[in-house]
Amino acid sequence: MRRAFLLLTVLALLLTACGDTGDGDTTTTVDGGETTTTADGGETTTTPAVGDPIRVGIITSTSGALQTYGNQYVEGLEAGLAYATDGTGAVNGQPIEFIFSDDGGDPEAAISQATSLVGDGVNIIAGTVVSGVAVQLAAFAEENDILYISGPAASDAITGANGNTFRSGRQSYQDVATAASLIDSEGGTVLVFAQDTEFGAANVAAVEAVLGPRGFTVDSLLVPATETEFTGFADQINQAEPDLVFVAWAGETSGAMWQSLNQQEVFETAPVATGLGDVVTWPFYGDAGTGISFLNHYFAGAPDNAVNDYLVANVAAPDLFTPDGFVAAQMIVQALTEGSADDVSSMISALEGWTFEAPKGTQTVRAGDHAMLQPMFTVRLLQDGENFSAELIGTLEADATAPPEAQ
Structure with missing residues (x-):
């Protein structure tokens, strides 16, 4: 007989971000009509209909073998933005515009897309489900002094990577x-x-x-x-x-x-x-x-709280990585509400030590290394x-x- 251990499971959540900045975009406006435009490049932008938008780059997998994970993240992100802004999609009168890039889980592609985003004046990037991509983007964030919020990527190396990098999911x-x-x-x-x-x-x-x-x-x-x-x-x-x-x-x-x-x-x-x-x-x-x-x-069915009730009511099929996107949106709104989109250090300060109610329950961004403490x-x-x-x-x-x- 083998030594008796209690059976348990840690199904590795291989976290991938796929992408292609592409030449085209899709723009969706909310509260006052929707406008959607799609071009061949595969880049998608969601924009509320009023005000000068604050542009946020989202790099994650929306095609390929792990697109399911990316789709869960994106669905959570959109629901989280609606929740955190009371349905307006805006902070202080400025709508938040998500620019989605699909990098195919390739770190070089992700860095190329991030470089393009920063060149266009974007200084907030979130997402990725591939740990290898997230580690590279963390270094990029420090080099370019932007705010980076990693997605479902679970590598422990993301926590404490530098002062510019946070995470919205759990770690290994x-x-x-x-x-x-x-x-x-x-x-x-x-x-x-x-x-x-x-x-x-x-x-x-x-x-x-x-x-x-x-x-x-x-x-x-x-x-x-x-x-x-x-x-x-x-x-x-x-x-x-x-x-x-x-x-x-x-x-x-x-x-x-x-x-x-x-x-x-x-x-x-x-x-x-x-x-x-x-x-x-x-x-x-x-x-x-x-x-x-x-x-x-x-x-x-695991959490029992009002935030999770909102997520379940507003996402067709909540799944493993849906809360990671939801929390990313909450973090983006917190950074922009308590900080300034033009001042990265103020957004970092707004997130460090922040305790909030998320779909999984009470979560805290640990100030010292930006670990996401969560149930x-x-x-x-x-x-x-x-x-x-x-x-x-x-x-x-x-x-x-x-x-x-x-x-």
Whole structure:
């Protein structure tokens, strides 16, 4: 018999930003009529109908393999702007104009788009779901003295990167700390099974930081992000015979990966730690899914507060990364309300130490390193025929998963 660990899950949320600044744009006006214009370049602009707009660049994935994540973020962003501005889309009489760029998860493309935005006078950029893109944009923000609010990208390296960079989502340490709350045992070997990306590496480091002090030895099996065949990797897990497997994954290969782990009976070799991903992934866990206690960043039924009620009422299908976009909009409005669009330092000051009510509950931007302290959840899956639903097990308050302050 293997060492008895409590099954849990940290489904790696591979965070991608895709983009193309393009030559065209789409403009949408609200409160007084809508005007929409789309050109071939793929750049989209949403603009309220009155006043001189404050332009905000949004770099995220709106096409490609991870466009679902980007779409969740954008839907949350638009709902969050309406919530934070009481439906006006404006701050102090000036409408906020979102300029959307799709970078395809390519850091070079993202930097090119950010350079174009800054050249056009934009000094607020938000978004990205790919950690590798976000890390590059963080450095760009400091070099060009703009405000950058990272999206769902989870790499711990984004927190404390510099004074210009914030985040609207959670980070890998918070994922792992939530998972650790479900582990009763001390000591053993943990194998981190992840994609070979910035996000995968961040998960390895987070597992070492959280579980290492509890006596666990951490090894890793990193898979090329483009890999589509996982039988051999599942065999390697079985041969390693770890005491716990920690899975960090996302994207269109999730289904094939989980199918391989099930077919090769990895769940019989060791407990599997992973997190509950977006709704489309819920059937991928197979028969083992309903016996697992998952860590979870967000599902619509987890929080119980008025802000989440607003999100659920105003987004057609709230999902894993919807609150990240919602919170980004809240942060943008806070920065512009308490600071000035022409004064980056004032916007930074407006965000540092800010505590506010978000869809997940009470959140705080830690002043020292800009970590986003927030509640996290543990959940289980329920199955009714071919349909799956999530049920909340418990809520970890923000201080329970707070990462060490970055120096």
